Amino acid sequence: MKAAILTVSDKGSRGQREDSGGPLLQQWLAGQGVEIVCTGMVPDELEQIAAALREWADHDQPELILTTGGTGVSPRDVTPEATLQVLDRLLPGFGELMRAESLKITPMAILSRAVAGIRKQSLIINLPGSPKGAIENLAAIWAAVPHAVSKIRGDSADCDGIGRRQ
Numbered sequence: 093m094k095a096a097i098l099t100v101s102d103k104g105s106r107g108q109r110e111d112s113g114g115p116l117l118q119q120w121l122a123g124q125g126v127e128i129v130c131t132g133m134v135p136d137e138l139e140q141i142a143a144a145l146r147e148w149a150d151h152d153q154p155e156l157i158l159t160t161g162g163t164g165v166s167p168r169d170v171t172p173e174a175t176l177q178v179l180d181r182l183l184p185g186f187g188e189l190m191r192a193e194s195l196k197i198t199p200m201a202i203l204s205r206a207v208a209g210i211r212k213q214s215l216i217i218n219l220p221g222s223p224k225g226a227i228e229n230l231a232a233i234w235a236a237v238p239h240a241v242s243k244i245r246g247d248s249a250d251c252d253g254i255g256r257r258q
C-alpha cells in the first residue's frame with residue numbers, strides 16, 4: 093500500500109513549529125509495511141489543502157491519503173471542509189469510529205470534525221493535529237483500511253469475516 097501525508101499547520105508552514113505529527117505518522121505507517129510516496133505541509137487555507145489533495149489523488153494516486161491537523165473548532169480549522177470539497181464519495185464510518193474510540197481517551201474527541209471518503213482511487217482520512225491524537229485515531233480505524241483500499245480499487249475480495257473482532 094502507498095500513502096501520502098499532508099500536515100495542515102499555520103505554525104508549521106511559518107516555520108514556527110517543527111512538524112512532529114507528520115514524521116510520527118510516517119514511522120507508524122512504515123511499521124505497517126506502508127510505503128510513503130508523498131508528504132507535504134500547507135497552512136490552514138482551504139484552497140491549498142484542497143489543491144494538495146486533488147494533486148495527490150489525481151496524479152500520484154496513493155491508495156491512502158492522510159491529513160493531520162485543522163479538524164478542530166479554531167477559526168482557521170478548515171481541513172474537513174477542504175476534504176469534503178474534493179471527495180467523490182463520503183465514508184462516514186471512519187469519522188464515527190475515530191470519535192467513538194477517541195472518546196474513551198479524551199472528551200475533547202467531540203471537537204474533532206474529521207471526515208473521510210474516496211476521491212478517484214484514493215481513500216482520504218482526516219486525523220487531528222496532535223501527534224498522539226493522530227496516531228490514536230489512525231490505530232482506531234486501521235483494521236478497515238487495507239480492505240477498504242482494495243475494494244476502492246475494484247479488487248473482488250469478499251467482505252465475509254474480514255477483520256472480525258475475535
Ligand SMILES: Nc1ncnc2c1ncn2[C@@H]1O[C@H](COP(=O)(O)OP(=O)(O)OP(=O)(O)O)[C@@H](O)[C@H]1O
Pocket residue numbers: 099100101102103104109110111112113114136160161162163166220221222223
Ligand atoms: N501537541 C502537539 N505537539 C506537537 N505538534 C503538534 C501538536 N499539536 C499540533 N501539532 C502540529 O500542528 C499541526 C496542526 O495541528 P493543529 O491543527 O492542532 O495545529 P494548531 O495547534 O491548531 O496550530 P497550527 O495550525 O498553527 O499548527 C499538526 O499536524 C502537528 O504537526
Ligand SMILES: Nc1nc2c(c(=O)[nH]1)N[C@H]1C(S)=C(S)[C@@H](COP(=O)(O)O)O[C@H]1N2
Pocket residue numbers: 160161162163164165169193194197198200201202203204205219220221222224225226228229
Ligand atoms: N484520540 C484523540 N482524539 C482527539 C484528540 C486527542 O488528543 N486524541 N484531540 C482532540 C482535540 S483537543 C481536538 S481540538 C480535535 C481536533 O484536533 P485538530 O484541530 O488538531 O485537528 O481532535 C480531538 N480528537
